[in-house]
Amino acid sequence: MNAPKPALPPVLQLEGVTRRRAGRAAVSDLTLRLEAGQVLGLLGVNGAGKSTTLAMVAGALRPDRGAIRLQGRDFLEQPELARQAIGWLPEAAPLWPELTVREHLEAHGRLRGIAGVRLDEARDAVLERLELKNLSRRLAGVLSQGQRQRLGLACAMLHRPALLVLDEPANALDPVQVVALRALLRELADAGTAVILSTHQLTEVTAVCDRVAILHEGALRHDAPLPADQHAALEKNFFDIAMAGRAQAA
Numbered sequence: 001m002n003a004p005k006p007a008l009p010p011v012l013q014l015e016g017v018t019r020r021r022a023g024r025a026a027v028s029d030l031t032l033r034l035e036a037g038q039v040l041g042l043l044g045v046n047g048a049g050k051s052t053t054l055a056m057v058a059g060a061l062r063p064d065r066g067a068i069r070l071q072g073r074d075f076l077e078q079p080e081l082a083r084q085a086i087g088w089l090p091e092a093a094p095l096w097p098e099l100t101v102r103e104h105l106e107a108h109g110r111l112r113g114i115a116g117v118r119l120d121e122a123r124d125a126v127l128e129r130l131e132l133k134n135l136s137r138r139l140a141g142v143l144s145q146g147q148r149q150r151l152g153l154a155c156a157m158l159h160r161p162a163l164l165v166l167d168e169p170a171n172a173l174d175p176v177q178v179v180a181l182r183a184l185l186r187e188l189a190d191a192g193t194a195v196i197l198s199t200h201q202l203t204e205v206t207a208v209c210d211r212v213a214i215l216h217e218g219a220l221r222h223d224a225p226l227p228a229d230q231h232a233a234l235e236k237n238f239f240d241i242a243m244a245g246r247a248q249a250a
């Protein structure tokens with residue numbers, strides 16, 4: 001009889017992650033896990049700690065306390081893991097205005113050790129998938145907001161990371177592109193990519209996520225699977241958490 005396969009570690013695991021910013025706890029004692037193929041929506045009012053959390057997961061900001069593991073490995077001790085395993089779209093995609101769309105993708109690929117035919121294939125695949133082919137020779141500095149966002153997303157997914165970290169990915173996208181983004185995220189998740197995304201759009205979460213976490217004042221207040229057709233329940237949960245905080249502050 002074959003021995004059962006050992007279970008794979010979660011793609012992402014946060015344990016007791018805490019980070020202070022400007023003298024306040026921006027994120028406190030956050031524990032979360034994300035498995036391959038899951039799409040987790042991170043919600044919270046302005047200043048709740050979403051971007052801080054995503055920046056820590058992407059390796060751009062170090063926690064003051066706590067552990068982050070990527071595929072079971074200590075990410076804080078081995079920050080180079082992030083370059084291979086993570087694709088990050090920050091709140092404002094950092095682009096070089098004097099490079100073309102195509103040159104951006106090539107630079108991102110090289111930074112991750114992809115070269116030659118593999119790089120050409122990876123570049124062409126994301127140009128096609130993000131509908132950027134016609135813009136491939138355009139300078140990033142003259143792209144529209146939505147086009148910049150799509151280029152940022154193309155850079156994040158070029159090297160087929162195990163984990164995509166997306167800070168408000170639907171920002172500035174037109175309704176057609178919003179629908180295309182939903183389909184893309186579901187397709188990536190079906191192929192095993194784990195996705196964590198922050199958004200202010202509850203409809204985005206119900207359309208694409210299979211789990212939802214709500215942060216409030218840096219603390220995790222809700223973390224649960226999101227069954228289909230649960231928009232009303234999510235909306236109620238979100239407003240209960242957001243407004244209770246406001247009543248206390250008043």
Ligand SMILES: Nc1ncnc2c1ncn2[C@@H]1O[C@H](COP(=O)(O)OP(=O)(O)OP(=O)(O)O)[C@@H](O)[C@H]1O
Nearest residue numbers: 021022024026044045046047048049050051052053
């Ligand atoms: N660069 C920074 N320097 C100092 N404090 C910061 C910085 N960025 C964020 N903060 C603080 O950290 C806390 C969490 O902010 P964060 O940007 O993570 O929230 P958010 O949930 O992403 O908010 P939003 O929905 O407005 O984007 C806030 O109190 C904020 O003032």
